[in-house]
Amino acid sequence: MARKTGSHSEITGPKIRAEAQRLFARHGFAAVSMRQIAAAVGVQAGALYLYTSDKEALLFDLLKSHMDDLIAAWRAEAPEGADALARLERFVRFHIRFNLERAEVVFLSYMELRNLSEENFAKIEGLRKTYETELEEILKAGQAEAVFLIPDTKLATMAIIAMLTGVNTWFREGGRLSRAMVADIYWDMVRKAVGA
Amino acid sequence: MARKTGSHSEITGPKIRAEAQRLFARHGFAAVSMRQIAAAVGVQAGALYLYTSDKEALLFDLLKSHMDDLIAAWRAEAPEGADALARLERFVRFHIRFNLERAEVVFLSYMELRNLSEENFAKIEGLRKTYETELEEILKAGQAEAVFLIPDTKLATMAIIAMLTGVNTWFREGGRLSRAMVADIYWDMVRKAVGA
């Protein structure tokens, strides 16, 4: 064997992803050049192509990993056996917490989808749909249990997710309310909205 | 006097704004070139500079006009004397209708704010804040009338606006539900969320 595989790439690779995420979120995908990313990493632009096939793949990998993480994290903590009300509460708190923890990539995954090719766009949209379905199943269950009173579970799903994701647009650390207080208040509004 | 002022500019000016709005919404501000806009209008790139000082001004004018229109339209139809519940219902229906009617520029005003200079960004944010305050005043009034039960009017404002604006991301003409049905369902959820 020669040099240990990726002796530097183990540092440079993640660094590229981190700087790309930061810059894309700050200025937008199209407004950030490969040279800017390279400069932030401390490398020449050509070196980026040892870690990504092209600029779009850099974006896609960020979004794909995020969606995979999101779905896996939710499934890991979703209370499978519990009643619909408890499951909904868990979902609300999970969504707010997880999204606030990863504000940059969440922002990206809402703003930069149109910079993906048709196939890659479809993949991300599929994952988003998968995640939304997790919520809709809870709402359907609560409807069946007659604990929720929802005029349309599909619309309620979209409404709740939009409402929860909206927290990312205004929440600032050290503001008037802590994350926990925000989660409490949103859970109260969601619970009432579904008639429970 | 010579030629009537703006004999052609009365056509070209609005056409530029319309095509810029369409292209910015479709591909993103940074991804659209002045030459693309000019080509869509049927003119050379240089001609655009008779109507705008630079590319950013083109975006800013679209967003500024939209925010002005939004606030003026709401104030024109806001039921000043009515009780909080009636005013909230009007707001919900107005917001959904107005935003669906202008999906392109609404999309822009959420996605492309970061392409504005600091001063221009602040102006748009100020107008957005003005609009949000209109809703918050309704919520405060309902709280005072004891017809609403809201843990935090600030958060409720953000939650409701995010929820309503979210309609734009999924609504498609000719889908399962009409605009009126969507508005009915959202009003039902909002009413419950505020405890009325």
Next chain:
DNA sequence: ACGCTAACTGAACAACCGTTCAATATCAAA
């Protein structure tokens, strides 16, 4: 028909874009 000006063209500017690649530096294994 003429003059004037608004409207527009087309070329040019320097800067920057994503991407490729031959050359080179780096360093573990032999």
Next chain:
DNA sequence: TTTGATATTGAACGGTTGTTCAGTTAGCGT
């Protein structure tokens, strides 16, 4: 110390960017 793959450079590619401007066209008032 030599070997050889890994990691990276730096220059180059053709093309595009926003913007400017001298020159041309078009049409109204006289």
